[in-house]
Amino acid sequence: MTETVSQQGVRDAPTTGKFEARVRWLVRHFRKEWQIYVLMAPMIIWFLLFLYKPMYGLQIAFKDFSIFRGIEGSPWIGLEHFQTLLGNDQFFRAVGNTFIIAFLSLAFAFPVPIILALMFNEIHHRIFKKMAQTIVYLPHFISVVIIAGIVINMFSPSTGVVNNVMGMLGLEQVYFLVQPEWFRPIFIGSNIWKEAGFESIIYLAAIAGVSPTLYESARVDGATRWQMMWRITLPSIFPTIVIMFIIRVGNLVDVGFEYILLLYQPATYQTGDVINTFIYRQGLQGAQYDMAAAAGLFNAVVALVLVTAANALSRRVSRTSLW
Amino acid sequence: MSAVTLRKVFKRFGPVEVVHGIDLSINAREFVVLVGPSGCGKSTTLRMVAGLEEVSDGTIEIGGRVVNEVAPKDRDVAMVFQNYALYPHLNVAENIAFGLRLRRIKKDIITASVNDVAATLGLSELLHRRPADLSGGQRQRVAMGRAIVRQPQVFLFDEPLSNLDAKLRTQMRAEIKRLHRRLDATSIYVTHDQVEAMTLADRIVVMSDGNIEQIGTPMELFLNPINTFVAGFLGSPPMNQLEATVSYADGGPIAKVGSDIAIPLPELRQLRNAEGHPIIVGIRPEDTAVERNGAANAAGIKCDLDLVEPLGSEALVHVSVADHPVVLKTETRGAISHLSDVQEFFVQPDHIKVFDQKTGLALDHPEVA
Numbered sequence: 001m002t003e004t005v006s007q008q009g010v011r012d013a014p015t016t017g018k019f020e021a022r023v024r025w026l027v028r029h030f031r032k033e034w035q036i037y038v039l040m041a042p043m044i045i046w047f048l049l050f051l052y053k054p055m056y057g058l059q060i061a062f063k064d065f066s067i068f069r070g071i072e073g074s075p076w077i078g079l080e081h082f083q084t085l086l087g088n089d090q091f092f093r094a095v096g097n098t099f100i101i102a103f104l105s106l107a108f109a110f111p112v113p114i115i116l117a118l119m120f121n122e123i124h125h126r127i128f129k130k131m132a133q134t135i136v137y138l139p140h141f142i143s144v145v146i147i148a149g150i151v152i153n154m155f156s157p158s159t160g161v162v163n164n165v166m167g168m169l170g171l172e173q174v175y176f177l178v179q180p181e182w183f184r185p186i187f188i189g190s191n192i193w194k195e196a197g198f199e200s201i202i203y204l205a206a207i208a209g210v211s212p213t214l215y216e217s218a219r220v221d222g223a224t225r226w227q228m229m230w231r232i233t234l235p236s237i238f239p240t241i242v243i244m245f246i247i248r249v250g251n252l253v254d255v256g257f258e259y260i261l262l263l264y265q266p267a268t269y270q271t272g273d274v275i276n277t278f279i280y281r282q283g284l285q286g287a288q289y290d291m292a293a294a295a296g297l298f299n300a301v302v303a304l305v306l307v308t309a310a311n312a313l314s315r316r317v318s319r320t321s322l323w
Numbered sequence: 324m325s326a327v328t329l330r331k332v333f334k335r336f337g338p339v340e341v342v343h344g345i346d347l348s349i350n351a352r353e354f355v356v357l358v359g360p361s362g363c364g365k366s367t368t369l370r371m372v373a374g375l376e377e378v379s380d381g382t383i384e385i386g387g388r389v390v391n392e393v394a395p396k397d398r399d400v401a402m403v404f405q406n407y408a409l410y411p412h413l414n415v416a417e418n419i420a421f422g423l424r425l426r427r428i429k430k431d432i433i434t435a436s437v438n439d440v441a442a443t444l445g446l447s448e449l450l451h452r453r454p455a456d457l458s459g460g461q462r463q464r465v466a467m468g469r470a471i472v473r474q475p476q477v478f479l480f481d482e483p484l485s486n487l488d489a490k491l492r493t494q495m496r497a498e499i500k501r502l503h504r505r506l507d508a509t510s511i512y513v514t515h516d517q518v519e520a521m522t523l524a525d526r527i528v529v530m531s532d533g534n535i536e537q538i539g540t541p542m543e544l545f546l547n548p549i550n551t552f553v554a555g556f557l558g559s560p561p562m563n564q565l566e567a568t569v570s571y572a573d574g575g576p577i578a579k580v581g582s583d584i585a586i587p588l589p590e591l592r593q594l595r596n597a598e599g600h601p602i603i604v605g606i607r608p609e610d611t612a613v614e615r616n617g618a619a620n621a622a623g624i625k626c627d628l629d630l631v632e633p634l635g636s637e638a639l640v641h642v643s644v645a646d647h648p649v650v651l652k653t654e655t656r657g658a659i660s661h662l663s664d665v666q667e668f669f670v671q672p673d674h675i676k677v678f679d680q681k682t683g684l685a686l687d688h689p690e691v692a
Contacts (some may be wrong), residue, residue, distance in 0.1 A: 213408040216373075217402065217469075220395045220400065220401065221401075227425060
């Protein structure tokens, strides 16, 4: 049978020559679009080096790993590490804390940038708007180490501004950062302060895309500013909110590990120790790399399940999805 | 239904003045079309009536009440926008009901009103569709439905048909006209399309550079344009305008175009003792003929043929008269072979308009004389 490849390439190729046609199409495509692939190359290399190559090392989660024997030389032990983890109270506490902090963040931190963007949109004084935006964006650009330093200082029992004010009001001073019940509010609150402004940019961009005639039409129809915000702005940026929500759910179990590491201490492990800090302590400080890899794999699988479920749910409910 | 009156209305954006003190009286139930080229201030004027732009100076009255400081929602006007301004997250029924829901009208009344309007506009089958699932014409109908359902005192249309294709535009034009006849509401309609203006309006307001050039019925403006701008704006193709000087022959005034072309002019008082006066001769393409056809007083004007554009039942013949381009419109019924040797065309002096070359004003217009 003679093989024919038309301009459309693969689609018109006979079934028997499908593979060859596809290869030819690819060669032609690369020749034509090589500049795009050159531009993509750094990103692809980064992904391969830092995200795909380490996956090879994931096998130590199923091995009795020793740095002297190496990955290849270490014997397979099946799911033993997972069984150990599931029998470890500290791991369960870390899983519980991860989910509690993640869901509290989702409940309290996720809506703040949306509210901020809606509020910025209502400010019509240009200079005031720019000043307000700059002030709330700034904390994002400060290193997390400095942020942690500021927070530790603010809540210090002797010199902290919070305790000083409480002292002036005649209240008893509290050492917030060693009390487990205060760890989550301080962590989530300071995270909101740091990131909410910057995260509002994406919603502001979405609001900027709403046609001004929708507002004009609503004004003629009799809508107040409040009604316009509820009935036009918010529904118009809803697809963006959904996409951001899915991305957020995907990163749910990744609850700002460095920041927690900088803020927590053994006294607050009870409420502050999360899977990633647990992995850090097990893997790097305790040199149990195989156990840490198992915990990390568990973390990644949970994240994958969450983001897939959120995407499917969103596609069904709101007709908006990430993929 | 309410009358709308604009008195010495100015609009300035910073130092730039875009509307220069216009006066306009629109009667109750009248359909007035503001027409003019882009940037002439017609949309700004409409938006000032709607309350979407503040009036810099002057007053706007709706139903005898000055509304300069009245919010758009309290002016009892409804507006149809060029890009429809439909809420993408609401379906057709919810879009139409939007204004009523804001006014907290009872649900059963809203449903009845929406169904009624939808039936009028042929939208009953589409009530549960979102705007993204509608065609351009259907979207425009929904936008009109949203305006109609509120039963306002005044309807404002801001180039509502500009985004539609030519065929749909013709259909929707007729629909708007029928709707106006049925609703009998005061309507102000902005367009840059002179065909829309001619077909829809009770009265046309021609605007240019923030000023009103002329107000009148479509035929008044077509037959008696006040100046060269109006003459050139209305009509398709527009009126031919030839620079000339006044002279006299056989006891009557003539226009001398170039060195050897003479066009007989109508006997106007203003053309007496005006030898050498610079004028512009206005000839509508429709008033020309390529054959004399027994019209004894029709003047023959020598010309050079440039090209023929057949349009089916008629043809546009592009010629030049003393190097001035002129367009002739002639009925052909499909036969155009005889047009290829046109060397002369005919026009009756009574059909010729004469404008002052310096001021651009028509010499015989009652408002000028």
